[in-house]
Amino acid sequence: MSAVDRMIQAIIERGADEALADGSAAIEAHHLLLAIAAHPEGGARQVLTSAGLDRRSIRAALDREFEHSLAAAGVSSAAFGLPRPSRGPDRPGQLGASARLALERGFATAARKKDLRPAHLLLGILQAQAGTVPRALALAGVDRDGLTTRVRAALTGEDRAS
Amino acid sequence: MSVENPVPPDPADALAAVAALRRLADQIEDAAVEQAMRTGWSWPQVAEALGVTRQAVHKKHAKRLIAAGVELRRR
Numbered sequence: 001m002s003a004v005d006r007m008i009q010a011i012i013e014r015g016a017d018e019a020l021a022d023g024s025a026a027i028e029a030h031h032l033l034l035a036i037a038a039h040p041e042g043g044a045r046q047v048l049t050s051a052g053l054d055r056r057s058i059r060a061a062l063d064r065e066f067e068h069s070l071a072a073a074g075v076s077s078a079a080f081g082l083p084r085p086s087r088g089p090d091r092p093g094q095l096g097a098s099a100r101l102a103l104e105r106g107f108a109t110a111a112r113k114k115d116l117r118p119a120h121l122l123l124g125i126l127q128a129q130a131g132t133v134p135r136a137l138a139l140a141g142v143d144r145d146g147l148t149t150r151v152r153a154a155l156t157g158e159d160r161a162s
Numbered sequence: 163m164s165v166e167n168p169v170p171p172d173p174a175d176a177l178a179a180v181a182a183l184r185r186l187a188d189q190i191e192d193a194a195v196e197q198a199m200r201t202g203w204s205w206p207q208v209a210e211a212l213g214v215t216r217q218a219v220h221k222k223h224a225k226r227l228i229a230a231g232v233e234l235r236r237r
Contacts (some may be wrong), residue, residue, distance in 0.1 A: 069182035072175040079188055085192035086230030
């Protein structure tokens with residue numbers, strides 16, 4: 001397995017952990033975002049951190065988006081007082097539609113597959129115009145276009161350094 | 163005719179509400195099925211209450227509940 005394949009697999013597996021913790025049947029784009037925020041290699045995590053986005057603040061932004069979207073239908077997640085369900089024993093292995101799209105877009109931002117880095121995958125996630133991630137980032141006051149520019153700049157810097 | 167005439171929501175908010183409600187429904191289903199099975203409901207009873215087949219509810223929840231140590235009634 002190549003280094004690029006290992007990197008992609010590591011991010012998808014971490015995304016699967018996030019999906020399991022979420023009680024989600026599939027890995028979605030926001031799980032990949034959380035995974036990239038925790039991924040130690042490459043500049044993607046540093047760019048997120050410089051924008052005030054670490055794993056915890058992204059999780060908080062996602063929770064806020066969930067409540068905000070429910071509120072549009074007059075619903076609150078706290079209104080139903082059931083105990084938290086137990087989590088399943090296995091991580092979901094399936095990529096949801098938003099994660100597939102994010103990965104496709106991310107792959108398309110790299111010239112060659114062997115050049116692919118976490119920041120390319122982050123670009124793929126940031127390209128979504130609708131859905132959970134752009135809404136969560138907007139609610140958190142993150143300038144998505146500015147963030148995208150910084151990710152591209154970080155990639156250019158990494159190219160020069162390599 | 164309704165007395166109130168609310169401003170229709172932005173389509174983005176309405177679509178996001180649908181996605182969030184589906185997620186919340188899944189979370190409530192996980193919690194409610196677990197609670198029912200812990201208090202001795204059977205698979206056919208839970209399936210009938212949810213309006214789905216016994217096979218569907220079993221496939222979706224059995225592994226998780228077994229891993230959580232819930233004692234499951236066969237019938």
